[in-house]
Amino acid sequence: MPPTALLLLANLGRPRRPAGARAARAEPALPDAEVASAQLADVLDGPITTADLDDLRRLHRAAFDAAEALAAGAAPDCGPINALAAASTARPELTVDQGVPRRRLVWVDPSPAAALARRLVDELDALEPARLRHCARPECDLLFYDTTRSRTRRWHAEDPCGWRARQQAHRM
Template sequence: MNAEASDADDVPAAELRFNFRSGRLCLAFVATVGERWRGRYERLREPSDLARWYREAGLLQEAPAVTRPGLESARALREAVHRIARAVIDGEPPSPADEAAVNAAAAAPPLIPVLSGGTGRLTLPAARGQQAALSSVARDAVDLFSGPAAARLRECASPECALLFVDTSRPGRRRWCSSDACGGRDRAAAYRRRRAGTPEN
């Protein structure tokens, strides 16, 4: 387990739900730790949680059998992706060790695209299924950090969120991971402050 994240039994149930507001597969994977700045809630507590994440992320209809070592490898990749994303946002070079971790995961054979009823989907290879699923996450990270979308990496401005996301707005000045969620809460709070006569920060 990531030693810095909590798997305590008293984690609020809402904090164990997966978050897919980031706009990229690898950033949604980073979000499997909730409240990194405060509670650091581990959402991948068991191998079955990682298998469920693959399904809920829409990556696979049938997830691979995830082992405990496979879960540990996934958590290690997740933290490497998080550190690289933070470095990109801060205008710093990523750690060579973190890049090596992403590259190693991406080097595994990926999931297999197939046609089914005229619709494309991804399936597991005959062997090393959990490595293939993780490879797809790592390859998305390589594509994100080496492409033009890297310049659109943002951290949600809400002090109660701090989710990493890709700003796909045309002007590129989006402040929140979601205008409806964090943006709506921020606007409502600002309205309440104005009504109460409290100065804005």
């Protein structure tokens, strides 16, 4: 399973050149609550308030730094992510599944940043660092997680980077 939240936060604010665009454009990372809600909609439920932005920006920076360190083969600084995740608490709850009692943890997150930091802890624990890479196309700086069995994926996406790199090689 790819580290969705880590990649989203690490790539947030980086220049992108969508298919058909003449130049790369960078969208500011978490500029206000409305835009932040849209930017983080894939990894957070519910809207973000202005009061949440400072912690989310700190988490964005920590995720960016952690992803860059892992992509470079270094150990990430876990302190900032742990500090934001520390506000989350869990309580055990007993449920019955097909007649068998099961324990599950119910998480309580006081803020969107705490929920996202907790998710990052889980994702960073489960990922294989060697699969986290930068796109091989020099004009692109996006990170991706290689999920191929052979670990040979080179571009963050086939469209536009894969076909642009092959097109450029063909022209030479």
